[in-house]
Amino acid sequence: MTIHSRLLQLGMLLAVLLFFTPRTKAQSTVFNAPSTDVQAPRKVYVEAEFITHFASYENGGYQTYGPHVVVGLPGNTEVGVNAFYTHSSSTEPVTVEPNFKWQFYNNEKISVALAAGVLVSIPATHRHSANTTGLVYVVGSKSFQASHAPRLTFGGYRLLGTFDSGTDKTGMIAGYEQPLTGKLSFITDWFSGNNNLGYVTAGTGLTLSPRDSIYAGYRFGNHGRGNNSLGVYYGRTF
Numbered sequence: 001m002t003i004h005s006r007l008l009q010l011g012m013l014l015a016v017l018l019f020f021t022p023r024t025k026a027q028s029t030v031f032n033a034p035s036t037d038v039q040a041p042r043k044v045y046v047e048a049e050f051i052t053h054f055a056s057y058e059n060g061g062y063q064t065y066g067p068h069v070v071v072g073l074p075g076n077t078e079v080g081v082n083a084f085y086t087h088s089s090s091t092e093p094v095t096v097e098p099n100f101k102w103q104f105y106n107n108e109k110i111s112v113a114l115a116a117g118v119l120v121s122i123p124a125t126h127r128h129s130a131n132t133t134g135l136v137y138v139v140g141s142k143s144f145q146a147s148h149a150p151r152l153t154f155g156g157y158r159l160l161g162t163f164d165s166g167t168d169k170t171g172m173i174a175g176y177e178q179p180l181t182g183k184l185s186f187i188t189d190w191f192s193g194n195n196n197l198g199y200v201t202a203g204t205g206l207t208l209s210p211r212d213s214i215y216a217g218y219r220f221g222n223h224g225r226g227n228n229s230l231g232v233y234y235g236r237t238f
Contacts, residue, residue, distance in 0.1 A: 028045070028070055028078060028080070028101060029189075030153055030175035030176075030177060030187060030188075030189040031175070031187055031188070031189045031201040031202075031203065031215065031217050031231075032189060032191070032197075032199065032201055032219070032231075033139075033153065033155075033173045033174070033175050033189035033190070033191060034101065034115070034117055034137055034139055034155075034173070035115075035139065035141065035153055035175065036103055036106075036113035036114060036115040036139055036140065036141040036153065037103070037113075037115075038072060038076055038077060038078045038101055038102075038103045038115065039070050039071065039072030039078045039237075040072045041072045041073060041074050042072060043071075043072040043237060043238070044069065044070070044071050044072070044237070044238040045068075045069070045070040045071075045235060045236070045237050045238075046067065046068070046069050046235065046236055046237075046238065047067065047068040047069075047233055047234065047235035047236075048066075048067060048068075048233070048234050048235075049064070049065070049066045049067070049068055049084075049231065049232075049233050050063070050064070050065055050231065050232045050233075051063070051064040051219075051229050051230070051231040051232075052064070052229060052230055053228065053229045053230075054230070055226070057088055057089035058089060060088075060089075060226070061088065061089075062086050062087060062088035062092075063086070063087045063088075064084055064085070064086045064087075065084070065085050065086075065087075066082060066083050066084035066085060067082070067083055068080065068081075068082045068233075068235075069081055069082075075102070076102060076103040076104070076106065077100070077101065077102045077103070078100070078101050079098070079099070079100050080098070080099045080100075080101075081096065081097065081098050081099070082095075082096070082097040082099070083095070083096050083097070083124075084097075091126060092126075093123040093124065093125045093126040093127070093129070093130045094123070094124045094125045095121055095122065095123055095124065095130075096121075096122045096124050097119055097120065097121050097122070098119070098120055098122075099117060099118065099119035099120070100117055100118055100119075101115055101116070101117035102115060102116055102117065103115040104116060111142060111143035111144065111145065112140065112141070112142050112143075113140065113141050114138070114139070114140045114141075115138070115139055115140075116136075116137065116138045116139075117136070117137055118134065118135065118136045118137075119134065119135040120132065120133075120134050120135075121133045121134070121135070131161055131162045131163075132161060133159060133160060133161030133162070133163070134159070134160035134161055135157060135158075135159055135160070135197075136157065136158050136160065137155055137156065137157040137158075137173060138155050138156060139153055139154065139155030139173055140153070140154055140155060141153045141154075141175075148178075148179045148180070148181075149179075150176060150177060150178045150179075151175075151176075151177045152174075152175070152176060153173070153174065153175035153176070153177075153189070154172070154173065154174055154175075155172070155173040155174075156170070156171065156172055156173060157170070157171055157172075157173055157191070157197070158170050159195065159197075163195070166194065167194065167195045168192075168193035168194045168195050168198070169193075169195070170193070171191055171192035171193035171195075171197070171198070172190075172191075172192040173189070173190070173191055173192075174189065174190045175187075175188070175189035175190070176188050176189070177205075182207075183206055183207040183208075184204060184205070184206050184207075185204065185205045185206075186202075186203075186204060187202070187203060187204065187205050187215070187217065188200065188201060188202040188203075188217075189201055191222075192222065193222065194222060194223045198221060198222035198223060199219040199220060199221055199222065199227075200219070200220050200222070201217045201218065201219045201220075201231070202217060202218060203215060203216050203217025203218060203231075204216060204217070211236055211237045211238070212234075212235070212236050212237075213234070213235045213236075214232070214233065214234050214235070215231075215232070215233040215234075215235075216230070216231070216232050216233075217230075217231050218230050218231075219231060
């Protein structure tokens with residue numbers, strides 16, 4: 001199958017999902033960057049993720065699949081786990097990512113919230129060729145009160161562990177969420193730095209029902225020509 005055929009088929013699938021499938025903003029990320037949101041106690045958010053780079057495998061193409069689960073806990077905290085499998089020309093490890101977030105400040109009068117979290121990335125296969133690494137971050141958000149007003153998110157992060165030479169271990173986080181209608185929003189976020197997080201992502205989020213949501217966004221790498229990918233995310237809250 002050619003790259004153009006793949007792109008056409010995925011575009012048709014996105015059109016069907018976005019316009020004919022029955023979202024709350026339940027996920028605890030903006031797109032890929034962490035938000036200040038946390039799940040309500042005893043609520044569970046489950047998300048299916050698909051990410052692809054449109055190229056042949058010989059030229060660096062890949063598809064990544066994975067579930068994302070977040071459970072709300074008392075005290076404005078949540079725990080979660082991600083798992084990812086990547087199909088490409090090289091053998092990639094299956095990665096498991098337990099994570100924790102605490103919303104330690106939330107002032108509804110001024111619409112400001114602060115949160116901090118940690119994520120650990122653990123190779124479940126091919127452990128001899130991959131390292132366990134970590135991410136710690138602090139983010140803050142400011143929402144505005146007008147109809148269809150945006151929310152801004154800013155923060156910083158640090159990577160922990162062993163990385164290739166030239167990898168940036170610290171950086172900034174930014175996000176912007178703009179409601180367009182009652183159900184449709186424009187969303188973009190950015191990790192600074194030259195590392196696996198260093199992307200700007202832009203796309204849309206659609207509320208399908210009080211429990212269901214779908215997101216589609218395109219990622220552009222901070223460094224490297226052609227370092228981009230398309231991500232589709234479908235989430236449900238229980």
